Amino acid sequence: MINIHNITKTYNKGATKVEALKEISFSIENGEMVALMGASGSGKSTLLSLIGGLDKCDSGSISVDEENISALNAEKLADFRRDDVGFVFQQFHLIPTLSVVENIMLPLLPSGIKKAECYSVAREALEKVGLGDREKHLPGELSGGEQQRVAIARALVNKPKIILADEPTGDLDSKTGEKILELLQALNQKEKVTIIIATHDDKIAQKAKRRIVLKDGKVIEDIKL
Protein backbone atom coordinates (compact mmCIF):
# COMPACT_ATOMS: atom_id res chain seq x y z
CA MET A 1 0.00 0.00 0.00
CA ILE A 2 1.23 3.48 -0.90
CA ASN A 3 0.32 6.04 1.73
CA ILE A 4 0.81 9.68 0.84
CA HIS A 5 0.46 11.94 3.84
CA ASN A 6 0.31 15.72 3.66
CA ILE A 7 3.17 16.15 1.22
CA THR A 8 4.41 19.49 -0.05
CA LYS A 9 6.98 20.15 -2.73
CA THR A 10 8.35 23.49 -3.82
CA TYR A 11 11.02 24.10 -6.39
CA ASN A 12 12.72 27.09 -7.91
CA LYS A 13 12.00 28.09 -11.47
CA GLY A 14 14.49 30.84 -12.14
CA ALA A 15 13.91 33.48 -9.50
CA THR A 16 10.37 32.31 -8.69
CA LYS A 17 9.35 29.63 -6.26
CA VAL A 18 6.81 27.18 -7.62
CA GLU A 19 4.64 25.25 -5.20
CA ALA A 20 4.23 22.05 -7.17
CA LEU A 21 2.36 20.06 -4.52
CA LYS A 22 0.37 21.46 -1.60
CA GLU A 23 -0.40 19.21 1.34
CA ILE A 24 -1.56 16.21 -0.66
CA SER A 25 -2.81 13.07 1.05
CA PHE A 26 -4.26 9.82 -0.35
CA SER A 27 -3.56 6.07 -0.40
CA ILE A 28 -3.23 3.51 -3.19
CA GLU A 29 -3.86 -0.17 -2.54
CA ASN A 30 -1.50 -2.84 -3.86
CA GLY A 31 -2.52 -4.01 -7.33
CA GLU A 32 -4.46 -0.84 -8.19
CA MET A 33 -4.19 0.86 -11.57
CA VAL A 34 -4.47 4.60 -11.03
CA ALA A 35 -4.55 7.48 -13.50
CA LEU A 36 -3.06 10.73 -12.20
CA MET A 37 -4.69 13.39 -14.24
CA GLY A 38 -4.35 17.11 -14.65
CA ALA A 39 -3.17 19.79 -16.99
CA SER A 40 0.47 20.46 -17.65
CA GLY A 41 2.06 21.93 -14.50
CA SER A 42 -0.58 20.51 -12.18
CA GLY A 43 2.05 18.47 -10.26
CA LYS A 44 1.51 14.95 -11.74
CA SER A 45 5.13 14.32 -12.68
CA THR A 46 6.39 15.79 -9.40
CA LEU A 47 4.09 13.46 -7.48
CA LEU A 48 5.28 10.44 -9.49
CA SER A 49 8.91 11.42 -8.81
CA LEU A 50 8.24 11.59 -5.09
CA ILE A 51 6.41 8.25 -4.99
CA GLY A 52 9.26 6.64 -6.95
CA GLY A 53 12.01 8.13 -4.78
CA LEU A 54 13.49 10.19 -7.60
CA ASP A 55 13.08 13.31 -5.50
CA LYS A 56 12.37 14.25 -1.89
CA CYS A 57 9.33 16.11 -0.56
CA ASP A 58 9.73 19.25 1.56
CA SER A 59 7.26 18.09 4.18
CA GLY A 60 4.88 15.23 4.80
CA SER A 61 5.67 11.58 4.18
CA ILE A 62 5.26 8.80 1.65
CA SER A 63 5.27 5.22 2.83
CA VAL A 64 5.22 2.09 0.72
CA ASP A 65 4.15 -1.07 2.52
CA GLU A 66 4.65 0.81 5.78
CA GLU A 67 8.21 1.87 4.99
CA ASN A 68 8.59 5.64 5.11
CA ILE A 69 10.57 6.28 1.92
CA SER A 70 10.77 10.01 2.63
CA ALA A 71 13.11 9.22 5.52
CA LEU A 72 15.42 6.85 3.59
CA ASN A 73 19.02 7.83 2.94
CA ALA A 74 20.35 7.99 -0.65
CA GLU A 75 21.58 4.40 -0.60
CA LYS A 76 18.39 2.88 0.77
CA LEU A 77 16.35 5.02 -1.61
CA ALA A 78 18.39 3.64 -4.52
CA ASP A 79 17.68 0.10 -3.27
CA PHE A 80 13.98 0.97 -3.07
CA ARG A 81 13.99 2.22 -6.68
CA ARG A 82 15.86 -0.87 -7.81
CA ASP A 83 13.79 -3.48 -5.97
CA ASP A 84 10.30 -2.01 -5.74
CA VAL A 85 9.76 0.49 -8.53
CA GLY A 86 9.82 0.49 -12.34
CA PHE A 87 9.76 3.75 -14.28
CA VAL A 88 8.36 4.37 -17.74
CA PHE A 89 9.12 7.85 -19.06
CA GLN A 90 7.47 9.78 -21.87
CA GLN A 91 10.80 10.07 -23.78
CA PHE A 92 11.73 6.41 -23.04
CA HIS A 93 15.17 7.42 -21.64
CA LEU A 94 17.04 4.50 -23.17
CA ILE A 95 20.83 4.71 -23.39
CA PRO A 96 21.61 5.04 -27.10
CA THR A 97 24.95 3.17 -27.07
CA LEU A 98 23.57 0.11 -25.35
CA SER A 99 21.66 -2.57 -27.20
CA VAL A 100 18.05 -3.31 -26.31
CA VAL A 101 18.98 -6.20 -24.02
CA GLU A 102 21.79 -4.21 -22.37
CA ASN A 103 19.36 -1.38 -21.63
CA ILE A 104 17.02 -3.85 -19.99
CA MET A 105 19.90 -5.30 -17.96
CA LEU A 106 20.80 -1.84 -16.61
CA PRO A 107 18.76 -2.10 -13.35
CA LEU A 108 20.27 -5.56 -12.67
CA LEU A 109 23.89 -4.45 -12.82
CA PRO A 110 24.20 -3.16 -9.24
CA SER A 111 22.30 -6.12 -7.77
CA GLY A 112 25.25 -8.52 -7.95
CA ILE A 113 23.58 -10.96 -10.34
CA LYS A 114 25.92 -12.80 -12.71
CA LYS A 115 25.98 -11.82 -16.37
CA ALA A 116 24.31 -15.00 -17.65
CA GLU A 117 21.50 -14.66 -15.16
CA CYS A 118 21.09 -10.94 -15.93
CA TYR A 119 20.83 -11.82 -19.58
CA SER A 120 18.25 -14.54 -19.08
CA VAL A 121 16.06 -12.30 -16.86
CA ALA A 122 16.34 -9.47 -19.40
CA ARG A 123 15.42 -11.86 -22.23
CA GLU A 124 12.37 -12.95 -20.29
CA ALA A 125 11.23 -9.32 -19.86
CA LEU A 126 11.87 -8.66 -23.54
CA GLU A 127 9.74 -11.64 -24.54
CA LYS A 128 6.98 -10.32 -22.29
CA VAL A 129 6.79 -7.07 -24.27
CA GLY A 130 6.93 -8.96 -27.57
CA LEU A 131 10.39 -7.83 -28.72
CA GLY A 132 12.30 -11.09 -28.40
CA ASP A 133 13.79 -10.69 -31.87
CA ARG A 134 15.17 -7.19 -31.22
CA GLU A 135 17.62 -7.79 -28.40
CA LYS A 136 20.74 -6.78 -30.32
CA HIS A 137 19.28 -3.66 -31.89
CA LEU A 138 20.26 -0.22 -30.70
CA PRO A 139 17.38 1.99 -29.48
CA GLY A 140 17.85 4.29 -32.48
CA GLU A 141 16.98 1.39 -34.80
CA LEU A 142 13.54 0.91 -33.22
CA SER A 143 10.24 2.75 -33.67
CA GLY A 144 8.88 4.92 -30.85
CA GLY A 145 6.42 2.22 -29.78
CA GLU A 146 9.14 -0.41 -29.73
CA GLN A 147 11.40 1.86 -27.69
CA GLN A 148 8.64 2.39 -25.14
CA ARG A 149 8.13 -1.36 -24.94
CA VAL A 150 11.86 -1.74 -24.24
CA ALA A 151 11.45 0.88 -21.50
CA ILE A 152 8.57 -1.15 -20.05
CA ALA A 153 10.70 -4.29 -20.17
CA ARG A 154 13.43 -2.38 -18.30
CA ALA A 155 10.83 -1.29 -15.73
CA LEU A 156 9.68 -4.91 -15.34
CA VAL A 157 13.01 -6.63 -15.17
CA ASN A 158 13.39 -6.37 -11.39
CA LYS A 159 9.80 -7.58 -10.85
CA PRO A 160 8.76 -4.35 -9.09
CA LYS A 161 5.68 -3.87 -6.91
CA ILE A 162 4.95 -0.53 -8.53
CA ILE A 163 5.25 0.81 -12.07
CA LEU A 164 5.21 4.58 -12.43
CA ALA A 165 4.48 5.73 -15.98
CA ASP A 166 4.82 9.41 -16.80
CA GLU A 167 2.87 10.19 -20.00
CA PRO A 168 3.93 6.81 -21.43
CA THR A 169 2.09 7.34 -24.69
CA GLY A 170 2.80 11.07 -25.02
CA ASP A 171 5.32 10.61 -27.83
CA LEU A 172 3.45 7.81 -29.63
CA ASP A 173 0.68 7.67 -32.20
CA SER A 174 -2.73 6.62 -30.88
CA LYS A 175 -2.56 3.04 -32.19
CA THR A 176 0.85 2.40 -30.67
CA GLY A 177 -0.20 4.19 -27.49
CA GLU A 178 -3.18 1.86 -27.23
CA LYS A 179 -0.91 -1.19 -27.40
CA ILE A 180 1.35 0.20 -24.68
CA LEU A 181 -1.64 0.75 -22.42
CA GLU A 182 -2.87 -2.79 -23.08
CA LEU A 183 0.54 -4.02 -22.04
CA LEU A 184 0.40 -2.04 -18.79
CA GLN A 185 -3.15 -3.22 -18.16
CA ALA A 186 -2.09 -6.83 -18.66
CA LEU A 187 0.75 -6.41 -16.18
CA ASN A 188 -1.67 -4.98 -13.65
CA GLN A 189 -4.21 -7.73 -14.13
CA LYS A 190 -1.95 -10.77 -14.51
CA GLU A 191 0.94 -9.85 -12.22
CA LYS A 192 -0.90 -7.59 -9.78
CA VAL A 193 1.64 -4.81 -10.24
CA THR A 194 0.45 -1.44 -8.89
CA ILE A 195 0.44 0.95 -11.83
CA ILE A 196 0.25 4.73 -11.59
CA ILE A 197 0.01 6.54 -14.91
CA ALA A 198 0.39 10.31 -15.11
CA THR A 199 -1.56 11.61 -18.11
CA HIS A 200 -3.71 14.44 -19.29
CA ASP A 201 -5.48 12.20 -21.82
CA ASP A 202 -9.00 11.09 -20.83
CA LYS A 203 -8.91 8.01 -23.07
CA ILE A 204 -5.91 6.67 -21.20
CA ALA A 205 -7.48 7.46 -17.86
CA GLN A 206 -10.48 5.35 -18.79
CA LYS A 207 -8.28 2.23 -18.75
CA ALA A 208 -7.56 2.78 -15.06
CA LYS A 209 -9.83 1.74 -12.20
CA ARG A 210 -9.22 4.93 -10.30
CA ARG A 211 -8.72 8.53 -11.32
CA ILE A 212 -7.00 11.17 -9.19
CA VAL A 213 -7.16 14.67 -10.64
CA LEU A 214 -4.67 17.34 -9.66
CA LYS A 215 -4.95 21.06 -10.15
CA ASP A 216 -2.37 23.62 -9.04
CA GLY A 217 -0.69 21.06 -6.81
CA LYS A 218 -3.86 19.89 -5.03
CA VAL A 219 -6.10 16.83 -5.41
CA ILE A 220 -9.43 18.09 -6.69
CA GLU A 221 -10.99 14.73 -7.54
CA ASP A 222 -10.41 11.08 -6.53
CA ILE A 223 -12.87 8.69 -8.22
CA LYS A 224 -12.90 4.89 -8.24
CA LEU A 225 -14.46 3.68 -11.47
Next chain:
Amino acid sequence: MSISLFFEYALKELTRRKSRALLSILGIMFSVALLVGVLAVSQSVEQSATQPMKSAGADMLVQLHGEPCAFNTVKLPSNLNPLPAEAFNNLGGNGDIPAMAGVLEFLSFKDGHPTIITGLNPDITDIGPIKPNYEKGECCEIIEGRYLQNTDTYTAVVDKEFAASEGLKVESKIDIGGKDFEVVGIINTGRTARIAGAQVFIPINTAQQIVNKGNIYTTVFLKLSSQADPGAIEKKIKSAAGEDVTITTSADFLATVAGMSAMTKTMAAGISLIVIILVTLFVIKSSLASVYERKGEIGVMKAVGWRDRDVVKLITIENIIQSLIGGIIGCFIAYIITYLFVMNSNFAIPQAITSYPACAASTLSTDLTVTVVFSPYLILIGISVAVILGILAGYAGSKRISSLLPNEALREL
Protein backbone atom coordinates in the same frame (compact mmCIF):
# COMPACT_ATOMS: atom_id res chain seq x y z
CA MET B 1 27.96 -6.58 -8.86
CA SER B 2 28.98 -8.07 -12.17
CA ILE B 3 32.35 -6.44 -12.83
CA SER B 4 32.55 -7.92 -16.35
CA LEU B 5 29.32 -6.17 -17.24
CA PHE B 6 30.63 -2.92 -15.81
CA PHE B 7 33.71 -3.32 -18.02
CA GLU B 8 31.55 -3.96 -21.06
CA TYR B 9 29.44 -0.89 -20.36
CA ALA B 10 32.54 1.23 -19.69
CA LEU B 11 34.18 0.09 -22.95
CA LYS B 12 31.04 0.95 -24.91
CA GLU B 13 31.04 4.41 -23.41
CA LEU B 14 34.70 4.95 -24.30
CA THR B 15 34.18 3.84 -27.90
CA ARG B 16 31.17 6.15 -28.15
CA ARG B 17 33.21 9.18 -27.05
CA LYS B 18 36.27 8.35 -29.11
CA SER B 19 37.81 11.79 -29.42
CA ARG B 20 37.49 12.61 -25.72
CA ALA B 21 38.82 9.17 -24.73
CA LEU B 22 41.64 9.52 -27.24
CA LEU B 23 42.64 12.92 -25.84
CA SER B 24 42.73 11.54 -22.31
CA ILE B 25 44.71 8.49 -23.46
CA LEU B 26 47.18 10.77 -25.25
CA GLY B 27 47.60 12.93 -22.14
CA ILE B 28 48.22 9.91 -19.92
CA MET B 29 50.49 8.35 -22.52
CA PHE B 30 52.56 11.53 -22.76
CA SER B 31 53.00 11.89 -19.01
CA VAL B 32 53.82 8.21 -18.45
CA ALA B 33 56.26 8.22 -21.40
CA LEU B 34 57.95 11.30 -19.97
CA LEU B 35 58.18 10.00 -16.42
CA VAL B 36 59.25 6.45 -17.30
CA GLY B 37 61.53 7.73 -20.09
CA VAL B 38 63.35 10.12 -17.73
CA LEU B 39 63.73 7.37 -15.14
CA ALA B 40 64.86 4.76 -17.68
CA VAL B 41 67.35 7.10 -19.37
CA SER B 42 68.80 8.18 -16.03
CA GLN B 43 68.99 4.57 -14.84
CA SER B 44 70.62 3.46 -18.11
CA VAL B 45 73.19 6.25 -17.96
CA GLU B 46 73.73 5.71 -14.25
CA GLN B 47 74.31 2.01 -14.71
CA SER B 48 76.79 2.50 -17.51
CA ALA B 49 78.57 5.39 -15.83
CA THR B 50 78.96 3.55 -12.56
CA GLN B 51 80.03 0.34 -14.26
CA PRO B 52 83.81 1.03 -14.07
CA MET B 53 83.57 1.81 -10.32
CA LYS B 54 81.32 -1.20 -9.73
CA SER B 55 83.56 -3.45 -11.75
CA ALA B 56 86.49 -2.29 -9.62
CA GLY B 57 84.42 -2.97 -6.50
CA ALA B 58 85.17 0.57 -5.32
CA ASP B 59 83.18 3.52 -4.00
CA MET B 60 85.97 6.07 -3.99
CA LEU B 61 89.11 6.85 -6.03
CA VAL B 62 92.05 8.89 -4.86
CA GLN B 63 94.39 10.45 -7.42
CA LEU B 64 96.75 13.38 -7.60
CA HIS B 65 96.42 15.37 -10.78
CA GLY B 66 99.26 17.57 -11.95
CA GLU B 67 101.55 18.51 -14.81
CA PRO B 68 102.97 15.69 -16.96
CA CYS B 69 106.36 14.49 -15.84
CA ALA B 70 109.35 14.56 -18.17
CA PHE B 71 109.73 11.93 -20.84
CA ASN B 72 111.77 8.86 -19.94
CA THR B 73 111.80 5.14 -20.76
CA VAL B 74 108.97 4.92 -18.32
CA LYS B 75 106.73 7.74 -17.27
CA LEU B 76 103.56 8.24 -15.33
CA PRO B 77 100.38 8.92 -17.28
CA SER B 78 100.31 12.46 -18.57
CA ASN B 79 98.42 13.98 -15.66
CA LEU B 80 98.57 11.50 -12.81
CA ASN B 81 101.18 12.39 -10.22
CA PRO B 82 102.48 10.05 -7.53
CA LEU B 83 100.64 9.58 -4.25
CA PRO B 84 102.80 8.47 -1.30
CA ALA B 85 101.81 4.89 -0.41
CA GLU B 86 102.43 5.38 3.32
CA ALA B 87 99.65 7.97 3.45
CA PHE B 88 97.21 5.11 2.90
CA ASN B 89 98.84 2.53 5.18
CA ASN B 90 96.45 3.13 8.03
CA LEU B 91 93.31 3.62 5.96
CA GLY B 92 92.30 0.16 4.74
CA GLY B 93 91.01 -2.78 6.70
CA ASN B 94 88.96 -0.85 9.29
CA GLY B 95 85.19 -0.71 9.68
CA ASP B 96 84.67 2.30 7.45
CA ILE B 97 86.97 1.13 4.66
CA PRO B 98 86.77 -2.66 4.48
CA ALA B 99 88.90 -2.86 1.33
CA MET B 100 91.56 -0.73 -0.33
CA ALA B 101 93.95 -1.16 -3.25
CA GLY B 102 96.66 1.20 -4.46
CA VAL B 103 97.84 0.76 -8.03
CA LEU B 104 100.61 2.31 -10.05
CA GLU B 105 99.86 3.10 -13.68
CA PHE B 106 102.70 4.03 -15.97
CA LEU B 107 103.75 3.98 -19.58
CA SER B 108 106.74 2.05 -20.82
CA PHE B 109 108.17 3.26 -24.14
CA LYS B 110 109.87 1.09 -26.69
CA ASP B 111 110.66 2.36 -30.19
CA GLY B 112 108.55 5.43 -29.42
CA HIS B 113 105.40 3.39 -28.66
CA PRO B 114 103.97 3.35 -25.18
CA THR B 115 102.69 0.25 -23.44
CA ILE B 116 100.16 0.86 -20.66
CA ILE B 117 101.22 -0.88 -17.47
CA THR B 118 99.47 -1.19 -14.13
CA GLY B 119 101.27 -2.44 -11.08
CA LEU B 120 98.98 -4.04 -8.52
CA ASN B 121 99.09 -6.07 -5.33
CA PRO B 122 98.53 -9.74 -6.30
CA ASP B 123 97.07 -10.47 -2.85
CA ILE B 124 94.21 -8.00 -3.25
CA THR B 125 91.64 -9.65 -5.45
CA ASP B 126 88.36 -8.08 -4.35
CA ILE B 127 89.00 -4.47 -5.34
CA GLY B 128 90.95 -2.81 -8.15
CA PRO B 129 91.15 -2.99 -11.92
CA ILE B 130 91.35 -6.79 -11.96
CA LYS B 131 89.45 -9.24 -9.84
CA PRO B 132 90.76 -12.64 -10.94
CA ASN B 133 88.08 -14.45 -8.92
CA TYR B 134 85.70 -12.72 -11.23
CA GLU B 135 81.98 -13.02 -11.15
CA LYS B 136 79.67 -12.53 -14.08
CA GLY B 137 80.07 -9.06 -15.56
CA GLU B 138 83.29 -8.37 -13.69
CA CYS B 139 86.84 -8.32 -14.88
CA CYS B 140 88.59 -10.58 -15.65
CA GLU B 141 88.97 -14.09 -16.90
CA ILE B 142 92.37 -15.74 -16.99
CA ILE B 143 92.25 -17.50 -20.30
CA GLU B 144 95.77 -18.91 -20.28
CA GLY B 145 98.42 -19.42 -17.61
CA ARG B 146 97.84 -17.95 -14.16
CA TYR B 147 97.32 -14.71 -12.25
CA LEU B 148 100.10 -12.87 -10.40
CA GLN B 149 101.33 -14.18 -7.04
CA ASN B 150 102.87 -12.28 -4.14
CA THR B 151 106.18 -14.03 -4.70
CA ASP B 152 106.33 -12.79 -8.32
CA THR B 153 108.77 -10.07 -9.33
CA TYR B 154 109.45 -9.71 -13.06
CA THR B 155 106.32 -11.46 -14.18
CA ALA B 156 103.39 -10.07 -16.10
CA VAL B 157 99.82 -10.83 -16.93
CA VAL B 158 98.93 -9.53 -20.38
CA ASP B 159 95.65 -8.38 -21.87
CA LYS B 160 94.37 -10.80 -24.54
CA GLU B 161 94.10 -8.13 -27.26
CA PHE B 162 97.55 -6.77 -26.52
CA ALA B 163 99.02 -10.29 -26.46
CA ALA B 164 97.51 -10.98 -29.86
CA SER B 165 98.81 -7.74 -31.37
CA GLU B 166 102.30 -8.25 -29.94
CA GLY B 167 102.40 -12.03 -30.54
CA LEU B 168 102.81 -12.74 -26.81
CA LYS B 169 102.10 -16.10 -25.15
CA VAL B 170 102.65 -17.58 -21.71
CA GLU B 171 106.43 -17.75 -21.10
CA SER B 172 107.08 -15.03 -23.70
CA LYS B 173 109.31 -12.17 -22.61
CA ILE B 174 108.21 -8.54 -22.64
CA ASP B 175 110.39 -5.47 -22.17
CA ILE B 176 109.15 -3.03 -19.54
CA GLY B 177 111.40 -0.09 -18.67
CA GLY B 178 114.40 -1.95 -20.05
CA LYS B 179 113.76 -5.12 -17.99
CA ASP B 180 112.60 -8.48 -19.25
CA PHE B 181 109.32 -9.69 -17.77
CA GLU B 182 107.98 -13.21 -18.21
CA VAL B 183 104.37 -13.47 -19.29
CA VAL B 184 102.67 -15.85 -16.81
CA GLY B 185 99.07 -15.35 -17.85
CA ILE B 186 96.79 -13.99 -20.55
CA ILE B 187 93.75 -12.18 -19.29
CA ASN B 188 90.53 -11.19 -21.00
CA THR B 189 89.70 -7.68 -19.84
CA GLY B 190 86.61 -7.69 -22.02
CA ARG B 191 87.50 -4.44 -23.80
CA THR B 192 85.17 -2.52 -21.56
CA ALA B 193 86.17 0.80 -20.09
CA ARG B 194 87.79 0.47 -16.71
CA ILE B 195 89.74 2.57 -14.27
CA ALA B 196 93.47 1.81 -14.21
CA GLY B 197 92.96 -0.72 -16.96
CA ALA B 198 96.18 -1.68 -18.71
CA GLN B 199 97.72 -3.78 -21.41
CA VAL B 200 100.14 -5.36 -18.97
CA PHE B 201 99.70 -6.01 -15.24
CA ILE B 202 102.73 -6.54 -13.02
CA PRO B 203 103.32 -6.80 -9.24
CA ILE B 204 103.22 -3.38 -7.62
CA ASN B 205 106.56 -3.71 -5.85
CA THR B 206 108.30 -4.32 -9.16
CA ALA B 207 106.34 -1.46 -10.76
CA GLN B 208 107.48 0.90 -8.01
CA GLN B 209 111.10 -0.17 -8.59
CA ILE B 210 110.81 0.44 -12.34
CA VAL B 211 109.18 3.85 -11.96
CA ASN B 212 111.82 4.54 -9.33
CA LYS B 213 109.95 7.19 -7.37
CA GLY B 214 109.68 5.25 -4.12
CA ASN B 215 106.54 3.64 -2.71
CA ILE B 216 103.94 5.43 -4.75
CA TYR B 217 100.51 4.87 -6.22
CA THR B 218 98.75 6.74 -8.99
CA THR B 219 95.24 5.62 -8.09
CA VAL B 220 93.88 4.29 -4.84
CA PHE B 221 90.59 2.37 -4.85
CA LEU B 222 88.56 2.45 -1.65
CA LYS B 223 85.55 0.39 -0.71
CA LEU B 224 83.37 2.14 1.88
CA SER B 225 81.08 0.42 4.32
CA SER B 226 77.41 1.38 4.23
CA GLN B 227 77.75 3.22 7.57
CA ALA B 228 80.85 5.15 6.49
CA ASP B 229 80.66 8.92 6.19
CA PRO B 230 82.32 9.78 2.84
CA GLY B 231 82.90 13.37 3.98
CA ALA B 232 84.83 12.26 7.04
CA ILE B 233 86.87 9.79 4.99
CA GLU B 234 87.71 12.49 2.42
CA LYS B 235 89.00 14.69 5.24
CA LYS B 236 91.09 11.83 6.61
CA ILE B 237 92.59 11.14 3.16
CA LYS B 238 93.38 14.81 2.56
CA SER B 239 95.05 15.18 5.90
CA ALA B 240 97.19 12.09 5.16
CA ALA B 241 97.86 12.51 1.43
CA GLY B 242 97.61 16.28 1.01
CA GLU B 243 94.87 18.75 0.18
CA ASP B 244 95.62 18.57 -3.57
CA VAL B 245 94.42 15.02 -4.05
CA THR B 246 91.37 14.46 -6.21
CA ILE B 247 88.75 12.27 -4.63
CA THR B 248 86.11 10.82 -6.88
CA THR B 249 83.02 9.02 -5.60
CA SER B 250 80.47 7.02 -7.59
CA ALA B 251 78.18 10.08 -7.62
CA ASP B 252 80.98 12.40 -8.81
CA PHE B 253 81.88 9.87 -11.45
CA LEU B 254 78.31 9.88 -12.72
CA ALA B 255 78.29 13.67 -12.81
CA THR B 256 81.67 13.81 -14.58
CA VAL B 257 80.91 11.08 -17.09
CA ALA B 258 77.28 11.75 -17.93
CA GLY B 259 76.83 15.28 -16.63
CA MET B 260 74.10 13.80 -14.50
CA SER B 261 74.23 15.16 -10.99
CA ALA B 262 71.76 14.40 -8.25
CA MET B 263 70.29 17.85 -8.96
CA THR B 264 69.67 17.17 -12.65
CA LYS B 265 68.06 13.87 -11.73
CA THR B 266 65.82 15.58 -9.19
CA MET B 267 64.99 18.31 -11.70
CA ALA B 268 64.06 15.79 -14.39
CA ALA B 269 61.88 13.87 -11.95
CA GLY B 270 60.38 17.19 -10.77
CA ILE B 271 59.49 18.23 -14.32
CA SER B 272 57.91 14.82 -14.91
CA LEU B 273 55.86 15.23 -11.75
CA ILE B 274 54.68 18.70 -12.81
CA VAL B 275 53.63 17.26 -16.18
CA ILE B 276 51.80 14.46 -14.37
CA ILE B 277 49.96 16.96 -12.18
CA LEU B 278 48.98 19.03 -15.24
CA VAL B 279 47.84 15.94 -17.10
CA THR B 280 45.89 14.78 -14.02
CA LEU B 281 44.06 18.12 -13.99
CA PHE B 282 43.41 17.84 -17.71
CA VAL B 283 42.09 14.28 -17.40
CA ILE B 284 39.90 15.27 -14.43
CA LYS B 285 38.52 18.18 -16.48
CA SER B 286 37.91 15.87 -19.42
CA SER B 287 36.26 13.31 -17.15
CA LEU B 288 34.07 16.02 -15.60
CA ALA B 289 33.04 17.30 -19.03
CA SER B 290 32.24 13.77 -20.18
CA VAL B 291 30.22 13.09 -17.03
CA TYR B 292 28.25 16.34 -17.39
CA GLU B 293 27.46 15.49 -21.00
CA ARG B 294 25.98 12.25 -19.69
CA LYS B 295 24.15 13.80 -16.78
CA GLY B 296 20.79 12.64 -18.13
CA GLU B 297 21.98 9.07 -18.64
CA ILE B 298 23.37 9.02 -15.13
CA GLY B 299 19.91 10.17 -14.03
CA VAL B 300 18.43 7.12 -15.79
CA MET B 301 20.92 4.84 -14.09
CA LYS B 302 20.04 6.31 -10.72
CA ALA B 303 16.33 6.10 -11.50
CA VAL B 304 16.61 2.37 -12.14
CA GLY B 305 18.38 1.80 -8.83
CA TRP B 306 22.06 2.51 -9.22
CA ARG B 307 23.65 3.73 -6.03
CA ASP B 308 26.02 6.70 -6.01
CA ARG B 309 28.95 4.33 -5.65
CA ASP B 310 27.82 2.27 -8.68
CA VAL B 311 27.95 5.41 -10.82
CA VAL B 312 31.37 6.32 -9.37
CA LYS B 313 32.52 2.74 -10.05
CA LEU B 314 31.43 2.79 -13.70
CA ILE B 315 33.07 6.14 -14.41
CA THR B 316 36.20 5.15 -12.51
CA ILE B 317 36.41 1.91 -14.51
CA GLU B 318 36.12 3.94 -17.72
CA ASN B 319 38.98 6.14 -16.54
CA ILE B 320 41.07 3.18 -15.44
CA ILE B 321 40.63 1.53 -18.85
CA GLN B 322 41.81 4.63 -20.68
CA SER B 323 44.60 5.13 -18.15
CA LEU B 324 45.78 1.56 -18.61
CA ILE B 325 45.82 1.96 -22.38
CA GLY B 326 47.67 5.29 -22.03
CA GLY B 327 50.03 3.81 -19.44
CA ILE B 328 50.93 0.75 -21.52
CA ILE B 329 51.51 2.78 -24.69
CA GLY B 330 53.39 5.37 -22.59
CA CYS B 331 55.74 2.67 -21.25
CA PHE B 332 56.31 1.38 -24.77
CA ILE B 333 57.13 4.90 -26.02
CA ALA B 334 59.41 5.42 -23.00
CA TYR B 335 61.29 2.26 -24.01
CA ILE B 336 61.71 3.57 -27.57
CA ILE B 337 62.89 6.97 -26.26
CA THR B 338 65.38 5.26 -23.95
CA TYR B 339 66.57 2.96 -26.72
CA LEU B 340 67.07 5.87 -29.16
CA PHE B 341 68.83 7.91 -26.48
CA VAL B 342 71.13 5.06 -25.55
CA MET B 343 71.92 4.28 -29.20
CA ASN B 344 72.91 7.89 -29.79
CA SER B 345 74.83 8.39 -26.57
CA ASN B 346 78.55 8.21 -26.27
CA PHE B 347 80.08 8.32 -22.83
CA ALA B 348 83.72 7.77 -21.97
CA ILE B 349 85.78 7.64 -18.80
CA PRO B 350 87.20 11.15 -18.33
CA GLN B 351 90.77 11.58 -19.52
CA ALA B 352 91.70 12.91 -16.10
CA ILE B 353 90.90 9.53 -14.55
CA THR B 354 92.43 7.20 -17.14
CA SER B 355 95.12 9.18 -18.97
CA TYR B 356 95.61 6.55 -21.67
CA PRO B 357 97.90 7.93 -24.36
CA ALA B 358 96.31 8.39 -27.75
CA CYS B 359 99.65 7.53 -29.40
CA ALA B 360 99.74 3.95 -28.08
CA ALA B 361 99.96 1.28 -30.79
CA SER B 362 96.90 -0.44 -29.43
CA THR B 363 95.09 1.46 -26.78
CA LEU B 364 92.45 0.58 -24.21
CA SER B 365 88.80 1.32 -24.51
CA THR B 366 87.55 4.27 -22.54
CA ASP B 367 84.05 4.09 -24.02
CA LEU B 368 81.38 3.08 -21.62
CA THR B 369 78.89 0.49 -22.76
CA VAL B 370 75.46 2.06 -22.39
CA THR B 371 72.70 -0.48 -22.28
CA VAL B 372 68.99 0.11 -21.94
CA VAL B 373 67.88 -0.40 -18.36
CA PHE B 374 64.14 -0.94 -18.47
CA SER B 375 63.16 -2.99 -15.48
CA PRO B 376 59.69 -4.35 -14.71
CA TYR B 377 59.85 -1.97 -11.76
CA LEU B 378 59.77 0.99 -14.19
CA ILE B 379 56.79 -0.50 -16.03
CA LEU B 380 55.11 -0.96 -12.67
CA ILE B 381 55.75 2.70 -11.84
CA GLY B 382 54.36 3.82 -15.22
CA ILE B 383 51.23 1.68 -15.01
CA SER B 384 50.67 2.56 -11.34
CA VAL B 385 50.94 6.29 -12.05
CA ALA B 386 48.48 5.90 -14.93
CA VAL B 387 46.01 3.87 -12.87
CA ILE B 388 46.21 6.24 -9.88
CA LEU B 389 45.64 9.11 -12.29
CA GLY B 390 42.62 7.26 -13.74
CA ILE B 391 41.15 6.54 -10.31
CA LEU B 392 41.62 10.18 -9.26
CA ALA B 393 40.07 11.50 -12.47
CA GLY B 394 37.19 9.03 -12.33
CA TYR B 395 36.47 9.74 -8.70
CA ALA B 396 36.76 13.51 -9.03
CA GLY B 397 34.70 13.47 -12.23
CA SER B 398 31.86 11.39 -10.91
CA LYS B 399 31.64 12.11 -7.21
CA ARG B 400 29.60 15.32 -7.46
CA ILE B 401 27.22 14.21 -10.16
CA SER B 402 26.62 10.81 -8.59
CA SER B 403 25.20 12.46 -5.48
CA LEU B 404 22.55 14.39 -7.42
CA LEU B 405 18.97 13.26 -6.97
CA PRO B 406 17.88 11.30 -10.06
CA ASN B 407 15.26 13.90 -10.88
CA GLU B 408 17.85 16.69 -11.03
CA ALA B 409 19.96 14.65 -13.45
CA LEU B 410 16.97 13.53 -15.53
CA ARG B 411 16.02 17.13 -16.26
CA GLU B 412 19.06 17.22 -18.59
CA LEU B 413 17.48 14.67 -20.93
